[in-house]
Amino acid sequence: MKDTYKHRGMRNKLADVLISKGITHTMVLDAIRTIPRHLFIDSSFEGHAYQDKAFPIGAEQTISQPYTVAFQTELLEIKPNHKILEIGTGSGYQTAVLLQFKAKVYTIERQLELFKKINIFFKKMGYRPKKVIFGDGYKGMPEEAPFDGVIVTAGAPEVPKALMSQLKIGGRLVIPLGIDEQIMTLYIRKSEKKFEKKEFGSFRFVPLLEDKN
Numbered sequence: 001m002k003d004t005y006k007h008r009g010m011r012n013k014l015a016d017v018l019i020s021k022g023i024t025h026t027m028v029l030d031a032i033r034t035i036p037r038h039l040f041i042d043s044s045f046e047g048h049a050y051q052d053k054a055f056p057i058g059a060e061q062t063i064s065q066p067y068t069v070a071f072q073t074e075l076l077e078i079k080p081n082h083k084i085l086e087i088g089t090g091s092g093y094q095t096a097v098l099l100q101f102k103a104k105v106y107t108i109e110r111q112l113e114l115f116k117k118i119n120i121f122f123k124k125m126g127y128r129p130k131k132v133i134f135g136d137g138y139k140g141m142p143e144e145a146p147f148d149g150v151i152v153t154a155g156a157p158e159v160p161k162a163l164m165s166q167l168k169i170g171g172r173l174v175i176p177l178g179i180d181e182q183i184m185t186l187y188i189r190k191s192e193k194k195f196e197k198k199e200f201g202s203f204r205f206v207p208l209l210e211d212k213n
């Protein structure tokens, strides 16, 4: 798997596009400039990797649009050593961005095909999330809670209660809420029972699917 000066050049341009769309966080932009996004998609579609677009990764799923990844990551306000839970590992690109912040990353994927693929890929790339779990993200990861941040990378019809309860006081949950279109929503846990809610622009995600069994 190759990463060349040409790819780096395309990443710098992509970072410029994100700046023009309002992304300002230096570490987020550095992550975009560093992580070889073309290696997270099928090599025959490499040409699409550095456009600001979502792209299919198999199993009817997509790698999120770079702008969306940057926007959600900004909202998390990650500090080194933060414990971050990601729902929807997918291509692993968002995971790699979180790791760039020296966060302890826990991630859950419910598509077996993608889960198997991503474990091999992380090893090959030397990415080391603390845990990659095959399961239903609606339930979160109670055995590792509480988290400083939770990021949901699929569109949820409503906030899964488990994810709220697994946040530290002061912790942040970033979740796109809605069915056809999603409003990016941030919950900050103020106390045991109190959450502050903030809404941002509208986005489009693949659906967060609940396992009914």
Ligand code: SAH
Binding pocket: 061, 062, 063, 064, 087, 088, 089, 090, 091, 092, 093, 094, 095, 108, 109, 110, 111, 114, 135, 136, 137, 138, 153, 154, 206, 207, 208, 209, 210, 211
């Ligand atoms: N973070 C990914 C985004 C992938 S798209 C990336 O950067 O590539 C969203 C992912 O969420 C898909 O892989 C989908 O299979 C997964 N997903 C959907 N519902 C889920 C659930 N209940 N629990 C865990 N993962 C889920």
